[in-house]
Amino acid sequence: MNEIEWFFPERIEEVIEILKKDKVVPHSGGTGILRSDFRRIKGLIDLSLLSLDYLQSNNGIVEIGAMNTYYRVVQKLSQIAPNNVLIKSLSDSASTPLRNRITIGGSVAYFPIWSDLMGPLIALEAGLSLIGEYKGDYPVLEYVRNRELRNKTLITGIRFKPDNWDSYYYRATRTETDYARFNITILLKKSNNRIENVRIVMIGNKERFKRFTALEEYLKGKNIDRVKIQEIGKNLEVSFAGKKMGSPEYVKHLAGVELERGLSRVLAIS
Ligand SMILES: Cc1cc2nc3c(=O)[nH]c(=O)nc-3n(C[C@H](O)[C@H](O)[C@H](O)COP(=O)(O)OP(=O)(O)OC[C@H]3O[C@@H](n4cnc5c(N)ncnc54)[C@H](O)[C@@H]3O)c2cc1C
Structure with a gap:
């Protein structure tokens, strides 16, 4: 296995520069990366020092930072939108240790066929905030359908209208x-x-x-x-x-x- 270089950026501007490097990819919870072909990875960008663990509601829109774990989403969302379907879907996902590790950003990018995140996000018609090669707001469906949007691009957060479903x-x-x-x-x-x-x-x-x-x-x-x-x-x-x-x-x-x-x-x- 080749040696992997780790990066620990503290600001979003630094990440944008690091993402330009060849075969350097984001690392969030690491639970999906574990299954990767490491011959294709030269470097990992640890996202834990960036302030991407916010969860807030502004003008009827819920915004969730990409580094929130499943556990944190359940905990924080329960306080502002207690009937939201994400609380039901993520509470029973995987196991307790995994829910403390798996993140929102990593799970959208990885989208496993057993995902407990993506059904609710597609139904809520959520949007993603991206930086890097692709930047701006994109519907989650567009991200799912167009793999090119993953290229040298970081998901910084998701947003949706909780409404009263x-x-x-x-x-x-x-x-x-x-x-x-x-x-x-x-x-x-x-x-x-x-x-x-x-x-x-x-x-x-x-x-x-x-x-x-x-x-x-x-x-x-x-x-x-x-x-x-x-x-x-x-x-x-x-x-x-x-x-x-x-x-x-x-x-x-x-x-x-x-x-x-x-x-x-x-x-x-x-
Ligand atoms: C045993 C086991 C059982 C599981 N069961 C379930 C389950 O029942 N339900 C469920 O929903 N999930 C489950 N998972 C989690 C799921 O399979 C993935 O491992 C997880 O969604 C990946 O999230 P992560 O934060 O760990 O991402 P990582 O492993 O850090 O990254 C995954 C991929 O996304 C990229 N990436 C990471 N962060 C970002 C970002 N912010 N922007 C762009 N790209 C990024 C990485 O480069 C990598 O390619 C399980 C995992 C394991 C190991």
């Missing part, structure tokens, strides 16, 4: 600390008996993630008692690969059942 989060796992086979995020706004708005995202399928926009359109504006929940699972347009937790067909069936359960829960249909 009812929410539901489900992780399909065999044990408490297992990687999720898939997970489901549902955000819902209803008034009286009518669905005003809904967003549904699944992580872990063949395409890595899926936002069910056709289903969202079907549900929007509908009276809750006219929603045919038991039709939704079997018509779900999603596919899975691999054999974890059963065949792809079985996992698709399971995902349909869990989506129906989640919708019943947020719509309060018994």
Whole structure:
């Protein structure tokens, strides 16, 4: 293994210069980097001395610094937006020691297929702040779809409007600390008996993630008692690969059942 040089910048301006170096990449929690091919890495930029651990709410927008760990997000967000779906998704993610280590910035950049962060961020239509080769504000979806945006670029934070969504989060796992086979995020706004708005995202399928926009359109504006929940699972347009937790067909069936359960829960249909 080649020798790796560490950098410990204290100011963002320093990071911008270091990012220009060949094969030098950011290091946040380090839990994803551990799996990297170290022949491709010459240097690591430790981000812990930068002040990227803020979490604040300004004019109805929540801003979370990239170096917040999952644990810190749960802790701080509970004080300003206690019903936010990120609290549900990150509280049960991985294990306690890992939640103390895994960061927001590293997890957006890494986006594993078992991510408990990305479903909520896609559903919340979050934005990212970037510096380096690419700078400025980018929708999280654009970052996910365009790998070029990772090149010599640092995520400094994320932001989203928490609004007042009812929410539901489900992780399909065999044990408490297992990687999720898939997970489901549902955000819902209803008034009286009518669905005003809904967003549904699944992580872990063949395409890595899926936002069910056709289903969202079907549900929007509908009276809750006219929603045919038991039709939704079997018509779900999603596919899975691999054999974890059963065949792809079985996992698709399971995902349909869990989506129906989640919708019943947020719509309060018994
Ligand atoms: C055993 C185990 C179980 C896990 N289970 C889960 C789980 O159930 N759910 C879940 O959501 N996660 C889980 N994780 C975490 C997940 O797999 C990744 O390891 C994690 O998301 C990476 O975050 P990090 O902060 O450690 O990033 P790092 O390892 O520091 O970095 C990951 C990648 O992102 C780049 N990077 C880091 N910071 C930034 C930044 N600010 N801007 C741009 N690029 C950056 C790095 O260069 C690297 O390429 C698990 C991890 C382990 C080891």
